[in-house]
Amino acid sequence: MPNTVLIGAQWGDEGKGKVIDVMTEEVDLVVRYQGGNNAGHTVEIGDEKYVLHLIPSGILHDGKLCIIGNGVVVDPSALKKEIEDLEERKFQMQGRLFVSDRAHVVFPYHRELDIAREKPSAEGETIGTTKRGIGPAYGDKSSRRGLRMGDMLDTQVFLELVKARIEENNRILVALGAEALDASAVLSPLREAAEFLRPYIVDTLPMLNDAVAAGKSILFEGAQGTMLDIDFGTYPYVTSSNATAGGACTGSGVPPHRIDRVVAVVKAYTTRVGEGPFPTELEDDVGAHLSREGHEFGATTGRPRRCGWFDAVVARYSAALNGADYWAITKLDVLDQLETIKICVAYECDGERVENMPGDVRRFGRCVPIYEEVPGWKSSTTTVTRYEDLPANARAYVERLSELTGVAVGLLSVGPQRSSTLRIAL
Ligand code: GDP
Ligand code: IMO
Ligand code: MG
Numbered sequence: 375m376p377n378t379v380l381i382g383a384q385w386g387d388e389g390k391g392k393v394i395d396v397m398t399e400e401v402d403l404v405v406r407y408q409g410g411n412n413a414g415h416t417v418e419i420g421d422e423k424y425v426l427h428l429i430p431s432g433i434l435h436d437g438k439l440c441i442i443g444n445g446v447v448v449d450p451s452a453l454k455k456e457i458e459d460l461e462e463r464k465f466q467m468q469g470r471l472f473v474s475d476r477a478h479v480v481f482p483y484h485r486e487l488d489i490a491r492e493k494p495s496a497e498g499e500t501i502g503t504t505k506r507g508i509g510p511a512y513g514d515k516s517s518r519r520g521l522r523m524g525d526m527l528d529t530q531v532f533l534e535l536v537k538a539r540i541e542e543n544n545r546i547l548v549a550l551g552a553e554a555l556d557a558s559a560v561l562s563p564l565r566e567a568a569e570f571l572r573p574y575i576v577d578t579l580p581m582l583n584d585a586v587a588a589g590k591s592i593l594f595e596g597a598q599g600t601m602l603d604i605d606f607g608t609y610p611y612v613t614s615s616n617a618t619a620g621g622a623c624t625g626s627g628v629p630p631h632r633i634d635r636v637v638a639v640v641k642a643y644t645t646r647v648g649e650g651p652f653p654t655e656l657e658d659d660v661g662a663h664l665s666r667e668g669h670e671f672g673a674t675t676g677r678p679r680r681c682g683w684f685d686a687v688v689a690r691y692s693a694a695l696n697g698a699d700y701w702a703i704t705k706l707d708v709l710d711q712l713e714t715i716k717i718c719v720a721y722e723c724d725g726e727r728v729e730n731m732p733g734d735v736r737r738f739g740r741c742v743p744i745y746e747e748v749p750g751w752k753s754s755t756t757t758v759t760r761y762e763d764l765p766a767n768a769r770a771y772v773e774r775l776s777e778l779t780g781v782a783v784g785l786l787s788v789g790p791q792r793s794s795t796l797r798i799a800l
Contacts, residue, residue, distance in 0.1 A: 375400040375591045376634030379622040380702075382599030383692035385646035386617075387672070387679060388639040389704030389787055391415025394431040394595050396795050397637075402590040403439045404432025405582070407625025408615035409597030410447040410480055410511065411456075412504040413759035414673025418790040421462075425673045428453050428596045433465060440774040441578050444476035445615065445625020447511040448523055449485075450567035457574075462687070464614070473571065474578040475524030481536065482560050483543035484510035490552040501611055502648025504674050512604075512614035523575045527569040533561050540764040579627045586632050594622040601646075611650025619696040637784060637800060638698035639649050640689055642706045642771075645679040647672050651739035654718045655683035683745070685718045686778040691731040693781045700784025700800055703772060707788040712750040715771060718780060748774060756789040761796050 380397070382388040395417040397406055411427035417434055418424075426433070426447060430440040442448060457467050484507030491509075492500050503509060514520040519539070525532050537557055544554035585592060596775055598617040601607045606618055618635045623629060643664055646652045655713060656664070661681045664670065670679035691696065721728040721741035732738045751765035757763050764772075766785075776783050784800035 375593075377586075377592045377594075377632055378627070379594040379596065379597060379619045379633055379636045379696075381596035381617065381619050381636065381638055381696050383638040383640040383689055383696070383698070383701075384599045384685075385462060385601045385652070386597075386599040387414075387645055387647065388641050389598060389702075390596060390639050391417050391426060391431045392704065392787060392790060393637070393639050393702045393785065394593065395419075395434060396792055397593055398432040398435045398438055401432070401438065401593040403441060403585055404430040404593045404595055405441040405443050405628075406430045406446050406595050407447045408617060408621045409454045409613065410506060410508050411449050412506045412508045412613060412674060413597035415595075415597070416673050416790070419792060427456060427674060429456050429460065429471060432595070433460065433467075433471065436466070438470070439581075440471050441581065441626070442471070442473040442477060443504050443578060443626040444474040445621060446474070447478045447480050447508060447615075448473060448517070449480040449506065450526070450571055451563050453598050454567045454570045455624055457570075468573055471574055472576050472578050472581065473523050473574045475522060475527070475575050477523045478511055478515045478520045479523060479526070480507045480511040481539070482507075483540060483547065483555055484514070486552055486555060487543065487550070490547060490550040493551075499610070500649060502650070504584050506674075509614045527572065527575060529565060529568050530566065532568060533565060536561065557695070582626060582628055586628060591630065594626065594628075596621070600695060601688060608650045608738060611648065613734065615692050630766040630768065633776065635699040636697050637700050637702055638692055638696055638781070639702045639704060640692070641704050642684060642709055642775075643668075644682045644685050644688070644743065645670050647675070647677055647679050651735060651741075652680055652682060653738070653741045653743050654685045656682045660712070664708060664714070667711070668705055674690055681760075683716045683718055683743070684775060685691060685743070686775070687718060687729065687780045688722060689775070693779050698781050701776065701779070701781050702785040702787065702800065703775065703783055704787040706768065706772065706786055707754070707756040707794070709750065709771070710754050710756075711752060713752070715750050716745040716747050717778065718775065719746050720744045756794055758788055759793070759796065761786065761798055
């Protein structure tokens with residue numbers, strides 16, 4: 375398979391984990407390149423359900439190599455736990471999972487700062503973060519106050535450096551009205567995690583260079599989604615990394631011309647977790663229907679996801695930004711029982727028709743969807759395995775999404791299981 379970047383085209387939770395799992399069959403390596411354990415990627419195999427936060431979803435295929443790239447921020451205790459859980463479920467981890475020595479560490483003070491800034495009483499608006507410390511960790515990376523996974527290899531020096539940072543961050547925490555951390559309570563689990571993770575921490579660049587030189591195929595696993603991208607999302611209601619396709623290069627070290635194609639995962643409708651504008655949001659019975667049928671609860675925090683119609687303005691913007699070659703459209707089955715379905719084709723804002731995503735979040739917040747309504751198909755699609763066997767109205771819906779966005783459909787997902795997947799061009 376060509377080297378492929380897989381990204382989310384909306385606000386995350388598009389079903390990337392499932393699509394990665396399906397596509398891993400044909401690749402040699404899977405690489406995560408941004409985000410941290412704010413991500414929750416679900417894979418269902420038979421009766422087993424796995425939710426991966428930091429480890430690439432490709433780990434569920436025996437023999438495939440998985441890399442956590444330099445662009446990821448790693449909470450050592452969370453990674454340790456995720457490895458242990460998978461080991462308990464009989465997956466071989468050592469020799470298959472590698473963590474870049476350049477990936478930055480998420481510390482408990484990052485989590486506490488995230489929590490303190492998310493208090494409704496805190497200055498500024500809340501973002502509705504996952505409270506995993508992601509923003510403060512990337513903040514430290516940019517302000518050159520971060521520590522990296524490679525620093526953990528010299529445990530003694532590492533713990534000394536962390537201790538100094540705890541003292542500094544305690545002053546900030548107290549100023550924010552939060553409690554100071556007890557350094558010894560922080561250092562002891564960190565020491566344990568550092569020892570545990572030692573065999574996994576390597577320079578991943580030679581591995582990736584060799585894989586590229588040998589013509590092996592690499593799948594880049596994006597986390598979050600385009601609308602949560604730090605540069606192109608609905609800032610400030612975004613995450614702190616580049617969730618768009620460009621992040622695959624900076625977050626792994628593989629150069630752009632070694633990437634062959636981009637697959638964008640998009641839900642047949644839209645969801646969002648956390649704060650921020652969402653023009654097609656439905657706060658009615660239809661929204662409740664989508665939430666119920668789609669089991670729309672966060673895989674990381676369990677929060678209910680806000681639900682709404684498919685937004686072709688968002689999808690077109692994502693397709694252009696990421697250079698999407700194909701859509702992987704997921705959760706078509708969630709629409710199975712609807713009488714009619716709406717598609718947002720443009721917005722109305724400040725008295726004019728808007729076809730392109732506004733850069734200003736306040737303007738975006740004033741956008742009202744202009745809908746096109748299409749008939750539903752009122753029958754189950756979840757056991758369909760061939761595109762031509764889908765109900766005619768379901769095919770018409772999929773083709774309309776493709777037409778409105780100018781991107782071909784490569785894969786269709788009609789259920790959480792591997793078997794509920796229609797491979798069209800992927
Ligand atoms: P990710 O973060 O993009 O990997 O997505 P999540 O795992 O957070 O959320 C997607 C949810 O939808 C998971 O519970 C998946 O098991 C489920 N899912 C994925 N594809 C489909 C599909 O085609 N139909 C249905 N009904 N569920 C799906
Ligand atoms: P996956 O990879 C959906 C959202 C949070 C919040 C904003 C900032 O499973 O698609 P953060 O903790 O990153 O600082 O929170 O981003 N968010 C996600 N929403 N899916 C995710 O990941 C998300 N990761 C972060 O809800 O609005
Ligand atoms: Mg998710």
